[in-house]
Amino acid sequence: MNKLIIIKCGGAYISVKEKHETVDEKHMNNLVELIVRLRKNGYRICLIIGAGSFGHFEAKEYSVNKGLQNDSKVQLTMGIAKTRSSVTKLLYMVVSKLINSGIEAVALSPFGSWLTDKDRVVYSNIDLIRQCLNGTSSSSPDSQCSIHSIVPVLHGDVCMDITKGCGIISGDLIINYLSQQLNPEKCVFISDVEGFYNKSPKLHQEAKLIPLILCKKDQGSQIAAETSDKLDHDVTGGMKSKYDSAYEIASVYLIPVFICGGNSSLSLIESCCTCTLNSPKTNPINNSTLFYPLL
Numbered sequence: 001m002n003k004l005i006i007i008k009c010g011g012a013y014i015s016v017k018e019k020h021e022t023v024d025e026k027h028m029n030n031l032v033e034l035i036v037r038l039r040k041n042g043y044r045i046c047l048i049i050g051a052g053s054f055g056h057f058e059a060k061e062y063s064v065n066k067g068l069q070n071d072s073k074v075q076l077t078m079g080i081a082k083t084r085s086s087v088t089k090l091l092y093m094v095v096s097k098l099i100n101s102g103i104e105a106v107a108l109s110p111f112g113s114w115l116t117d118k119d120r121v122v123y124s125n126i127d128l129i130r131q132c133l134n135g136t137s138s139s140s141p142d143s144q145c146s147i148h149s150i151v152p153v154l155h156g157d158v159c160m161d162i163t164k165g166c167g168i169i170s171g172d173l174i175i176n177y178l179s180q181q182l183n184p185e186k187c188v189f190i191s192d193v194e195g196f197y198n199k200s201p202k203l204h205q206e207a208k209l210i211p212l213i214l215c216k217k218d219q220g221s222q223i224a225a226e227t228s229d230k231l232d233h234d235v236t237g238g239m240k241s242k243y244d245s246a247y248e249i250a251s252v253y254l255i256p257v258f259i260c261g262g263n264s265s266l267s268l269i270e271s272c273c274t275c276t277l278n279s280p281k282t283n284p285i286n287n288s289t290l291f292y293p294l295l
């Protein structure tokens with residue numbers, strides 16, 4: 001079976017995060033071109049997009065992330081509706097651009113079928129995602145369908161939650177869960193920065209990119225950097241949740257993870273997806289961060 005890569009393309013990359021519902025056209029085209037190139041090279045792709053300037057503003061205004069702990073239930077239901085309306089606008093923009101470029105992309109929203117509890121996924125439509133990726137049903141592996149692999153496109157969304165009734169599921173949590181379930185060859189986070197720094201590169205000019213983070217299960221994800229820089233309207237975990245998710249994917253599921261993006265060229269981002277890694281002592285791709293499993 002062809003190699004599988006899971007990509008979480010952050011909302012900070014494909015949108016202008018400070019400006020409500022504004023797409024970054026150049027980065028959006030980069031993302032579509034990246035998927036086209038990877039598919040031409042035979043990769044199976046599962047794509048997750050973040051919300052950026054779509055959804056975070058609405059979720060914050062109506063405290064959707066707090067679920068039923070929100071003071072006003074009327075406000076909560078309107079918040080759910082408006083947040084979903086916004087995130088699905090971005091979703092369908094991405095999916096239609098992919099389809100117009102010849103990619104068989106289907107939108108799969110977590111809202112309809114995923115369930116979380118205490119920031120972990122407890123139920124999902126994983127069989128459907130597998131079926132899209134493999135062109136066959138996981139429950140009946142012998143009945144090979146004639147369809148080609150499809151690119152499922154998931155996204156940060158409103159989600160049903162056992163404790164809170166509902167909440168926000170971040171793309172950073174989705175990629176973590178899917179890595180455990182699908183065992184991809186590699187995971188790639190694309191964001192508006194070139195990787196993980198010792199402090200926020202937006203606040204500190206002297207911030208240094210950390211090229212390689214060796215991840216060991218027993219050591220946990222002790223963050224060796226400052227990650228506090230987050231926009232006011234951001235309802236999910238910012239760079240800290242990317243770090244935690246990447247560290248767990250590498251250390252527990254033993255899957256290498258790259259964080260890349262910012263102003264890097266499309267070829268550099270493509271190299272993060274396609275490069276071969278054999279116990280590297282250094283990160284082979286400049287201007288990115290590699291989380292590598294240490295056995």
Ligand SMILES: Nc1ncnc2c1ncn2[C@@H]1O[C@H](COP(=O)(O)OP(=O)(O)OP(=O)(O)O)[C@@H](O)[C@H]1O
Nearest residue numbers: 010011012050051052191197199200227229238239
């Ligand atoms: N140590 C750090 N290294 C790199 N970036 C950092 C660090 N600390 C904070 N940041 C900030 O994290 C931001 C990226 O996180 P953010 O959650 O906005 O990205 P995203 O996942 O692409 O967006 P979204 O959550 O909308 O999908 C950067 O713009 C940067 O300012």
Ligand SMILES: C=C(C)CCOP(=O)(O)O
Nearest residue numbers: 050051156157170171236
């Ligand atoms: C509905 C929202 C705000 C989803 C947030 O998803 P993320 O941008 O991947 O953290």
